[in-house]
Structures are given as structure tokens and as C-alpha cells.
Amino acid sequence: MKKVRVSLGKKRSYDIVIGYKIASNYLEKLIKKLGLGNEAAVITNPAIHSIHRNAIKGFLKRLKANAATIKIPDRETSKSNRQVIKIIESIVKVDKGRGLFIIAFGGGVVGDTGGFVASIYKRGVPYIQIPTTLLAQVDSAIGGKVAIDLTSAKNLVGAFYQPRLVISDISILRSLPSRQIRSGLAEIIKYGIIKDKRLFKFLERNIKDILKLKRDPLEYVIYRSSKIKAAYVKADERDTKGIRAQLNFGHTIGHAIEAASRYSKLYSHGEAIAIGMIAASEIAVKMGLLKRPSLERITNLIKKGGLPTTISRGLDIKKIMKAQLYDKKIIHGVNRFILPVRIGKANIYEKIPKRLISEVIKNRCA
Ligand SMILES: NC(=O)c1ccc[n+]([C@@H]2O[C@H](COP(=O)([O-])OP(=O)(O)OC[C@H]3O[C@@H](n4cnc5c(N)ncnc54)[C@H](O)[C@@H]3O)[C@@H](O)[C@H]2O)c1
Ligand SMILES: [Zn+2]
Known part of the structure; x- marks a missing residue:
């Protein structure tokens, strides 16, 4: 397991943890250490969910958090205002006010959308990135650029909103198309x-x-x-x-x-x-x-x-x-x-x- 620190001062610094099978073995420890809250909203898509369903279920169980898994369609057009409102409506249903955090479990589309929702829901809740594509692991999950698209241009509506943790689990890439x-x-x-x-x-x-x-x-x-x-x-x-x-x-x-x-x-x-x-x-x-x-x-x-x-x-x-x-x-x-x-x-x-x-x-x- 390797760690990279993104140093952005006391409040916004975070770790990128890279390793093999860390999502299933260490995730709950890493999350608990951060004290993010007792309610989790996992944002993912149906394709990734169907492959990694057990991993998601497993870490949510061990987290002992009240959790919802929210699936968004597997396409770039999910980065939309309509989808954002739909996600928030689902989050509201599980949010009992005991500290909610978001887990973006997917590629750049899920990460950008999930991060954007985290930046605006209740004026900002913590989120972690579990990037599942190589592109997301080396690029989009790091750095806090979160955004959705408008029909006129990509990534036009967004924010700088840093995650609290990035977990790059190499074993997850095994299912990724070449x-x-x-x-x-x-x-x-x-x-x-x-x-x-x-x-x-x-x-x-x-x-x-x-x-x-x-x-x-x-x-x-x-x-x-x-x-x-x-x-x-x-x-x-x-x-x-x-x-x-x-x-x-x-x-x-x-x-x-x-x-x-x-x-x-x-x-x-x-x-x-x-x-x-x-x-x-x-x-x-x-x-x-x-x-x-x-x-x-x-x-x-x-x-x-x-x-x-x-x-x-x-x-x-x-x-x-x-x-x-x-x-x-x-x-x-x-x-x-x-x-x-x-x-x-x-x-x-x-x-x-x-x-x-x-x-x-x-x-x-x-
Ligand atoms: N925020 C940033 O700094 C930043 C930087 C670069 C790109 N981006 C954004 O990232 C997006 C592209 O991200 P992407 O390339 O990860 O594409 P993506 O999120 O569309 O994922 C690509 C495909 O791989 C599938 N997939 C993901 N993980 C899988 C896994 N482990 N096993 C099997 N299938 C899997 C997805 O379902 C999808 O069909 C764009 O919207 C782009 O604007 C953002
Ligand atoms: Zn690029």
C-alpha cells in the first residue's frame, strides 16, 4: 500500500491510498479514521455495481453506516442538472441528520457528478473518491475539480471541492475493458x-x-x-x-x-x-x-x-x-x-x- 498526500493546508489536505484489494480490506478503517459520519450515500452506475456489488455491500456492512446506493446511468449525459437533483432526492431519503458523507464509486463521470453533489448538498458534505477507471485513478479523482455538463459545453457548471480521501484500488481495474x-x-x-x-x-x-x-x-x-x-x-x-x-x-x-x-x-x-x-x-x-x-x-x-x-x-x-x-x-x-x-x-x-x-x-x- 502506498500513500500520496495532497497538501492543501490544515483543512483540505488528504491522502490518496494506492494498493491491491484495499477497497475490500481497509476501506472502513480509513473512513472511520476520518470520522466522516454515520450515513453514507454511495454513488455508482449499474454496470460497475453489477460487477462490484459484493465489494460495495461488504464495506458498507463493515462501516456500519446507514447507507444508500444510488445508481446513475452509465453515460456522460449523467453529468446533468436533472441527474444531480435526482441524486439529491435519493440522498434526502437516507439522511437522518447524523452526518452524511458521499462515496463516489466509479469512473470520471460518477466522480465528477458525485463530487459536485457533495459540493452543493447542504452547502457541502464530505466525500471520498473510489475511482474505478485508470483515468479516474491517475487524474479525475484527484484535485477537486467537480462539475456537470450543459448542452452547450462540458464541465461548465462546477466547483473546486476537494475529497477527504481517494482510494485507488488496483484490483478493481481487472474488470475494466482494455x-x-x-x-x-x-x-x-x-x-x-x-x-x-x-x-x-x-x-x-x-x-x-x-x-x-x-x-x-x-x-x-x-x-x-x-x-x-x-x-x-x-x-x-x-x-x-x-x-x-x-x-x-x-x-x-x-x-x-x-x-x-x-x-x-x-x-x-x-x-x-x-x-x-x-x-x-x-x-x-x-x-x-x-x-x-x-x-x-x-x-x-x-x-x-x-x-x-x-x-x-x-x-x-x-x-x-x-x-x-x-x-x-x-x-x-x-x-x-x-x-x-x-x-x-x-x-x-x-x-x-x-x-x-x-x-x-x-x-x-x-
Ligand atoms: N475532474 C477532473 O479533474 C477530470 C479530469 C479528467 C476527466 N474528467 C471527466 O471524467 C469523465 C471520464 O471519465 P472516465 O474516463 O473514467 O469514464 P467513465 O466514467 O465514463 O467510465 C468509462 C466506462 O468504464 C466503465 N467502468 C468504470 N469502472 C469500471 C470497472 N472497474 N470495471 C468495468 N467497467 C468499468 C464505466 O461504466 C464506463 O462505461 C469525463 O466526464 C471527464 O470530463 C474529469
Ligand atoms: Zn485528460
Whole structure:
């Protein structure tokens, strides 16, 4: 079992606990230590519930908390105001006023929605994250960004609201489809490129074993990624200093690819940002910031990770360019890109010429 501390002062600091079978073996001890309350609302979805029903039942029993399990539909559109009100109506039924806390047991959709509900129910109740996807374990469950979507844009209504604990149980990932594993892997590769050349090298050597969910290398990369994310969150909790923004490496063009495919299942988030990371690295090479062999290493690792390197499924380049113009990183009409200068370091650059952006997007279209 490994621990990473997210240090945010006395009141908002918390641990990320990473290990094998910790949800079933240690959860109640960890929760009790925090003294969160006597009533628990577990938010999950039917698919995850049907696989992990016994684990949920087991830890709720041992917690001896009055508990409700609330299932939300398994799709991005669950991050909605309607769903939030439905969840709250279910919570009200179990809340007897003896201290209620929320457990978000699922991927990023459950985590973002559950965390958002925790931030607004009774003006804020404690919550813990038990991320069940690799992406959620290394990214979305850490850092307190909670949000729901509007039809006009994703994550438009939200808050910064930190969990009291994150439990990343590697054994839960065994049931995760391999496409979802690869999607989370893309974020891990991102951490290597922007911050940690040793992590990058480790991935180059061990990626096949990680894809097979071998315990030690998987635990190591989740631990390193959590540590890196925690450091960014500590340095720039509210994403106002241009530090946390570095985590958006690959996401400008990545989000444009997702938006151009209208968030259909055509590209998972990780697949889209894998292409986005290569495109951003190509911009860096063209601007003389990054050496070509580094771009080749990045492209090779992404390939080895079973992620796409080109847009080969008939996406319209004009649509991608247009979507890219609406990226939230564009401030007062000035675009911003996170570009690697070497493996393990990236900086923020503004006013990247449009010509360069469209050139690299065209390059990515097979
Ligand atoms: N808050 C943040 O900082 C942050 C960061 C990145 C992404 N996000 C958000 O996260 C969401 C995406 O999260 P995601 O990639 O985890 O997707 P997801 O929550 O949709 O989960 C992906 C799929 O995996 C299934 N699943 C989850 N755990 C499983 C398990 N252990 N076994 C079998 N199936 C399982 C889910 O039912 C779902 O079908 C998006 O809404 C995105 O906006 C938030
Ligand atoms: Zn991402």
C-alpha cells in the first residue's frame, strides 16, 4: 500500500491510498479514521455495481453506516442538472441528520457528478473518491475539480471541492475493458512527457506489462502519476497561476478531436489526447523547441500503448480546426498551447500561428 498526500493546508489536505484489494480490506478503517459520519450515500452506475456489488455491500456492512446506493446511468449525459437533483432526492431519503458523507464509486463521470453533489448538498458534505477507471485513478479523482455538463459545453457548471480521501484500488481495474485501460494510459504518458523523464523511460520499458495489468509496474505508474498530479494541485489548486494548466498538454487538439466527433464513441478521451500530444509535440519541433528524436520517442510510446497516432476515421479537418478555436484555453482570442521542450519538461506558449496548427492537424489525418 502506498500513500500520496495532497497538501492543501490544515483543512483540505488528504491522502490518496494506492494498493491491491484495499477497497475490500481497509476501506472502513480509513473512513472511520476520518470520522466522516454515520450515513453514507454511495454513488455508482449499474454496470460497475453489477460487477462490484459484493465489494460495495461488504464495506458498507463493515462501516456500519446507514447507507444508500444510488445508481446513475452509465453515460456522460449523467453529468446533468436533472441527474444531480435526482441524486439529491435519493440522498434526502437516507439522511437522518447524523452526518452524511458521499462515496463516489466509479469512473470520471460518477466522480465528477458525485463530487459536485457533495459540493452543493447542504452547502457541502464530505466525500471520498473510489475511482474505478485508470483515468479516474491517475487524474479525475484527484484535485477537486467537480462539475456537470450543459448542452452547450462540458464541465461548465462546477466547483473546486476537494475529497477527504481517494482510494485507488488496483484490483478493481481487472474488470475494466482494455480500451479504457489505454485511455488512462494516455494520461500517464502525458505526465511522463511534461514532468518526469524517469516515468517516461519506465513506460518505454514496461508498457506491455502495464497493459496486462501486472501488479507492480501498474502500481508504480499510478503512484508516480498521483504524486505528479498532487504536486500540480498543491502548486495551483484553483488553476489560476498557469501551473495546473500544464496538465492540458495534448488536450487542445485532443478536445477538438473529441468535439468534432461530438463526443461519440469514435474516440475515447485518451485516444483523442494521444493524437493531441503528438500534434502538440510536432508544433514544438516545428518551432525549434523540441528535438525530433524526442518526438519519435513520444510517437513510439503512444503506439506501443495501443493508442492511435493518426486521425484515420474520416473526421473532417475543418471541424477540428473550428472546435479548436472554441477551446477554453483561448483567452481574449489568444490561443495557448502546452508544448514539450524535452521529455520531462513542458512550457506554456501563446499565439501559435494558425497555419502551424492546421499543418500538424493535416499531418495527423491519415
Ligand atoms: N475532474 C477532473 O479533474 C477530470 C479530469 C479528467 C476527466 N474528467 C471527466 O471524467 C469523465 C471520464 O471519465 P472516465 O474516463 O473514467 O469514464 P467513465 O466514467 O465514463 O467510465 C468509462 C466506462 O468504464 C466503465 N467502468 C468504470 N469502472 C469500471 C470497472 N472497474 N470495471 C468495468 N467497467 C468499468 C464505466 O461504466 C464506463 O462505461 C469525463 O466526464 C471527464 O470530463 C474529469
Ligand atoms: Zn485528460
